[in-house]
Each structure stands twice: as structure tokens, then as C-alpha cells.
Amino acid sequence: MDSQMESVISIKDLHMSFGAKPVLKGINLEIQGGQIIGYIGPNGAGKSTTVKILLGILEGYEGEVKIFGENLSFGNIQYKKKIGYVPETAQMYDSLTAQEYLTFIGELYGMNPVNIDSKAFQLMSLFGIGDNYSSRISSFSKGMKQKVLIIASLLHNPDILFFDEPLSGLDANSVMIFKEIIAELAAQGKTIFYSSHIMEVVEKISDRIILINDGQIVADGSFAELQKMSSEGSLEGIFNQLTGFNQYKEIADSFISVLKEG
Numbered sequence: 001m002d003s004q005m006e007s008v009i010s011i012k013d014l015h016m017s018f019g020a021k022p023v024l025k026g027i028n029l030e031i032q033g034g035q036i037i038g039y040i041g042p043n044g045a046g047k048s049t050t051v052k053i054l055l056g057i058l059e060g061y062e063g064e065v066k067i068f069g070e071n072l073s074f075g076n077i078q079y080k081k082k083i084g085y086v087p088e089t090a091q092m093y094d095s096l097t098a099q100e101y102l103t104f105i106g107e108l109y110g111m112n113p114v115n116i117d118s119k120a121f122q123l124m125s126l127f128g129i130g131d132n133y134s135s136r137i138s139s140f141s142k143g144m145k146q147k148v149l150i151i152a153s154l155l156h157n158p159d160i161l162f163f164d165e166p167l168s169g170l171d172a173n174s175v176m177i178f179k180e181i182i183a184e185l186a187a188q189g190k191t192i193f194y195s196s197h198i199m200e201v202v203e204k205i206s207d208r209i210i211l212i213n214d215g216q217i218v219a220d221g222s223f224a225e226l227q228k229m230s231s232e233g234s235l236e237g238i239f240n241q242l243t244g245f246n247q248y249k250e251i252a253d254s255f256i257s258v259l260k261e262g
């Protein structure tokens with residue numbers, strides 16, 4: 001079996017434009033199972049656009065995108081049952097209780113309602129919010145909502161997980177639990193596609209880091225490999241260098257000057 005056949009995600013020469021504006025300019029990626037992929041880049045670089053194409057919720061791209069060997073443009077959506085997703089900002093049906101919401105999501109994935117209920121309650125309890133299982137989501141704090149979103153993405157035991165800023169709102173203890181969970185999921189062979197702007201976390205958890213800038217991949221390798229191609233020691237420094245950014249002080253000073261006007 002060649003490495004291409006083993007790819008869980010395969011992207012070839014992916015282009016995407018919104019109107020006349022090119023956003024993805026030839027992305028090529030082969031991703032094998034059992035890895036945590038840190039997918040990083042500046043605001044507007046094209047990360048969410050890539051993920052939405054992989055999720056099958058954004059069409060009109062050029063190039064070839066395959067998940068589990070299945071070409072997405074052929075319209076077979078079975079692969080979606082093997083995918084979990086935590087979006088950066090989510091519409092959560094706030095008037096539902098956590099129990100109702102998770103049951104709804106689990107049923108969308110074809111799970112048995114009894115299994116969903118048992119699993120969802122146990123997972124919420126493990127995340128310290130079991131007492132809120134029957135409460136409306138509208139009464140939840142930001143971090144509590146985020147925990148429900150994480151549980152919703154994992155409930156059906158997917159093989160690929162797409163996380164967009166999954167730690168948003170989580171307290172330090174919950175962050176440790178979450179990092180451990182994803183490390184164990186990757187060890188089981190699952191693929192984690194992890195988008196975040198928190199460089200310290202991406203640096204630590206990722207087996208492979210893909211840096212995208214202006215719709216193109218500008219670095220792809222382990223943190224150690226990225227360090228070798230840069231004079232910087234931290235991922236934050238490598239990010240600044242490879243995206244050609246070094247004027248943070250000047251910009252901050254100008255910002256303060258504008259604030260002082262009038």
C-alpha cells in the first residue's frame with residue numbers, strides 16, 4: 001500500500017475564490033491517521049475555508065479533496081458520520097437543555113437515543129457539568145457551552161476531528177483534561193485537525209504543524225523541523241517570521257496615538 005492510499009485526508013491543488021477574490025491558492029496535503037495536525041495562520045489566511053470544504057459545507061472549489069479515499073465532489077456524504085467538528089462560533093439552540101441538544105446531535109449521527117443519553121450524561125459529569133444536564137443551554141457560561149460543543153463533536157466516536165479554537169472559554173483544569181483526551185484519541189489512530197491562534201498549545205500538542213499564509217502553505221512539518229528552517233525558537237516567533245510580520249511595536253504605538261487623538 002503506498003502512502004497516498006493510507007491518507008485519511010488528501011487535498012490536491014485546492015483553489016477557492018469568493019467572487020473575484022482568491023482565498024485558497026493551491027493547497028496540497030496528505031494526512032495520515034493517528035496524528036494531531038496544528039493548522040495555523042494569520043486571520044483571513046484561509047483556515048476555516050479549508051475546514052469547511054473538508055466538512056462538505058462549502059462548495060465551488062477547484063482541485064481534488066478526498067476523505068477516507070472518497071472524492072467529496074462525487075456527492076457521497078457517508079463520510080460525515082465519521083467526522084466531528086467544534087466550530088469557532090456555533091449556533092447552539094439555546095432554548096434546549098443540554099440533554100435535548102446532545103440527544104438531537106446524537107440522533108443526527110444515527111445513534112440509539114438510550115446510548116446517547118447514558119454517554120452524554122457521563123461525559124458531562126466527567127467535565128464537571130453533570131448537574132446541568134437538564135438545564136437550558138441559555139443558562140450556561142461560555143466555558144460550559146464549549147464543553148457541550150466538545151461532547152457533541154465526540155459523542156459518535158468519529159475518526160476525524162476538526163477543532164477550531166476548542167479551548168475557548170475552558171478553565172485551566174478542563175484544558176488539561178481536553179489535551180489528554182485528544183492525545184489519547186490520536187494514539188487510538190484518530191486524526192485531529194486542530195486550528196488555533198494559541199501558539200504555545202499548538203507547539204506542544206501537534207505532531208505536525210501546517211502554517212498557511214494568504215491561501216498557501218508556507219511551512220509543513222513537526223515543531224522540531226519548523227525550528228530548523230527558522231532562526232526562531234518558539235512557534236510564535238516562527239509564525240511571525242514566516243508570515244513576514246515584525247512591526248507589532250510600531251502598530252501598537254500607532255494604535256495608542258490614534259486613541260489619544262481628540
Ligand SMILES: Nc1ncnc2c1ncn2[C@@H]1O[C@H](COP(=O)(O)OP(=O)(O)OP(=O)(O)O)[C@@H](O)[C@H]1O
Nearest residue numbers: 018019023041042043044045046047048049050088
Ligand atoms: N462567505 C464568504 N464570502 C466572502 N468572503 C469570504 C467568505 N468566507 C471567507 N471569506 C474570506 O476568505 C478569506 C479567508 O477566510 P477564512 O475564514 O478561511 O480565514 P481564517 O484563516 O479561518 O481566519 P481566522 O483566523 O480569522 O478565523 C478572508 O479574506 C475572508 O474574508
